[in-house]
Amino acid sequence: MSRAERITWQAVQDQVRQRISQRQWKPGQQIPHEADLAREFGCARATVNRALRGLADAGLLERRRKAGTRVALNPVRRAEFSIPLIREEIEAKGQRFGFRVLRREMRLPPPELQARLQIDGAQPILYLQTLYTADSQPYLFETRWINTLAVPSAAAAEFATLSPNEWLVREVAFDGGDFTFSAIAATAQEARMLGCKIGEGLLVLDRTTRHGADMITSVRLVFHRGYRMHTRI
Amino acid sequence: MSRAERITWQAVQDQVRQRISQRQWKPGQQIPHEADLAREFGCARATVNRALRGLADAGLLERRRKAGTRVALNPVRRAEFSIPLIREEIEAKGQRFGFRVLRREMRLPPPELQARLQIDGAQPILYLQTLYTADSQPYLFETRWINTLAVPSAAAAEFATLSPNEWLVREVAFDGGDFTFSAIAATAQEARMLGCKIGEGLLVLDRTTRHGADMITSVRLVFHRGYRMHTRI
DNA sequence: ATATTGTTTATGTATAAACATAATGTCGAG
DNA sequence: CTCGACATTATGTTTATACATAAACAATAT
Known part of the structure; x- marks a missing residue:
């Protein structure tokens, strides 16, 4: 019997990304708030926050205080080019x-x-x-x-x-x-x-x-x- | 007499960015570690971590466990294009x-x-x-x-x-x-x-x-x- | 009705404390 | 002198707790 694995913010992020990708959460739709997700995944709210912030930075989620978090309407709108020497x-x-x-x-x-x-x-x-x-x-x-x-x-x-x-x-x-x-x-x-x-x-x-x-x-x-x-x- | 302002991670980030920009910390050079910076700025290590992580994401810093944090040799190497509809x-x-x-x-x-x-x-x-x-x-x-x-x-x-x-x-x-x-x-x-x-x-x-x-x-x-x-x- | 004010709520941030992990450096065995 | 084991250390992550802030919403006054 292995002891329970600690939930990492990456794991949460993967889960959320997958739900978006599979359209379980559709574009424009509001997703559960941090506290609920924290409960669902069995981790602290800070961990969920870290995961969702990353996805928001990537443009996959849109977050606003009080209004909650929703899936971005047009997911990918950025391309990052590395400009090497x-x-x-x-x-x-x-x-x-x-x-x-x-x-x-x-x-x-x-x-x-x-x-x-x-x-x-x-x-x-x-x-x-x-x-x-x-x-x-x-x-x-x-x-x-x-x-x-x-x-x-x-x-x-x-x-x-x-x-x-x-x-x-x-x-x-x-x-x-x-x-x-x-x-x-x-x-x-x-x-x-x-x-x-x-x-x-x-x-x-x-x-x-x-x-x-x-x-x-x-x-x-x-x-x-x-x-x-x-x-x- | 105003009470002491709380130090935010943005303030720390601005400070660090400025020091890099002014070449107080030169490219390739190692900067003080998180604990020291936390003491200097009078905030928690987590706050410094948040600030430095952001700069590392942006490509301004390079961080490696145990090896510490150093200023990136070629600072700006990315350009992010938004590809709008x-x-x-x-x-x-x-x-x-x-x-x-x-x-x-x-x-x-x-x-x-x-x-x-x-x-x-x-x-x-x-x-x-x-x-x-x-x-x-x-x-x-x-x-x-x-x-x-x-x-x-x-x-x-x-x-x-x-x-x-x-x-x-x-x-x-x-x-x-x-x-x-x-x-x-x-x-x-x-x-x-x-x-x-x-x-x-x-x-x-x-x-x-x-x-x-x-x-x-x-x-x-x-x-x-x-x-x-x-x-x- | 309309503007103002206050309440509620979800995200945002700060903190201390603890442990995880990777990489470096050291020390000792061979 | 070389190799491997091990201690050390700086960053990375998780947690609980607390408070800050923006925005939605409701209640109230004009």
């Missing part, structure tokens, strides 16, 4: 990572970027063009602005052994930013850089990172032809 | 949502899809082509396979008032799937459907959803020219 992404595929800084100069940023910099007066900042390669094949073409007013040390950085990307990740802190995925047809320059035909559909990721109020860097990544960004839920 | 996305912009099922037939799925269906013998399943519009402008062209062997009711569904997307979300449960973003150059068909020129760069989202072992639906969304998928962290 380019080096890691390439090396994870067993390929040899490489990069080349093709252009590097102080340049006056375009108006829309000047607005985001929130500096008065037009001042030149660091502008970089870098090509990343996997086994010497073009992988990614990067166009980057670095706010040298917020990160003066960048002006002197070599980017010889460390790519601009990795240099920034290592050297400067940031706490926010935004990402935008879009698609373009390859221009002549992009086609030349990435070794594809003009007009190929290419995936583009625009990213701006901030630290507090300061914009640190704004970068546009143009991926090679056929690049796929994948995730599962 | 197309209707909601369009209506949120104040535009009028519409859709038209252009094609609907039982068809033999292509080999790579047959493999994912994991059914023996080639059997036709439901194939749909749908155009979604915002203010009557083409918004999204959808090509969808629905596994009518797992969801027989789909064969009879009208998709008159409810789009295939919404019908599925409402009618059938799913618990997993995968997403792939990529880019294409518009083919003649896509250009015609979406009202753009042949060769325009278009964003594509391929999605397959499962319920247990069954594949439910596999869909390719081709967005209109200039579509941007945005998120912030």
Whole structure:
């Protein structure tokens, strides 16, 4: 005779997830409250709370004080993409990572970027063009602005052994930013850089990172032809 | 004289986040353990635990039993995209949502899809082509396979008032799937459907959803020219 | 009717205490 | 010196208890 197993919050979560998945509890429907579930599963309310909070974070449940907990109407609405360092992404595929800084100069940023910099007066900042390669094949073409007013040390950085990307990740802190995925047809320059035909559909990721109020860097990544960004839920 | 405020886990989390952001605790560095932090902040260890767990979930900290907690080497590596219902996305912009099922037939799925269906013998399943519009402008062209062997009711569904997307979300449960973003150059068909020129760069989202072992639906969304998928962290 | 006020209730949070678990480090046997 | 057993330690989890808070609901006053 084995002594009674302790109920874990994972067990509760699995049970609840299953009931939702099997439509025993239907979308929009209210589920029993924590105290009842705690009694049913034979555990403390805190354990149920932990389980349900996780499911709410995942978007499977909607919870409101006093109103109770109900199954979300449209369950899965999020996809989380891991944005790895380019080096890691390439090396994870067993390929040899490489990069080349093709252009590097102080340049006056375009108006829309000047607005985001929130500096008065037009001042030149660091502008970089870098090509990343996997086994010497073009992988990614990067166009980057670095706010040298917020990160003066960048002006002197070599980017010889460390790519601009990795240099920034290592050297400067940031706490926010935004990402935008879009698609373009390859221009002549992009086609030349990435070794594809003009007009190929290419995936583009625009990213701006901030630290507090300061914009640190704004970068546009143009991926090679056929690049796929994948995730599962 | 106000009585001492209770320390909340959010306050602890903010403090810790700030210390990381200000590089008081540097990437890779080990931070004080829970008991010490609890003493410092004047709260229970459980409160610190709650705070740190959140930061670990967010990818800012790495925690291992006995080894302690350390600041993650590359802080932000995830971007979470909310994938709203197309209707909601369009209506949120104040535009009028519409859709038209252009094609609907039982068809033999292509080999790579047959493999994912994991059914023996080639059997036709439901194939749909749908155009979604915002203010009557083409918004999204959808090509969808629905596994009518797992969801027989789909064969009879009208998709008159409810789009295939919404019908599925409402009618059938799913618990997993995968997403792939990529880019294409518009083919003649896509250009015609979406009202753009042949060769325009278009964003594509391929999605397959499962319920247990069954594949439910596999869909390719081709967005209109200039579509941007945005998120912030 | 309508606005206000109060009561009730379900979730949210804080705490101390205890035990579980994984990983590290240490010590001793061989 | 190497390997395995074992103690140590930091995080992980569960519990009971208490109080906080938001929101629904009812009762009341205007």
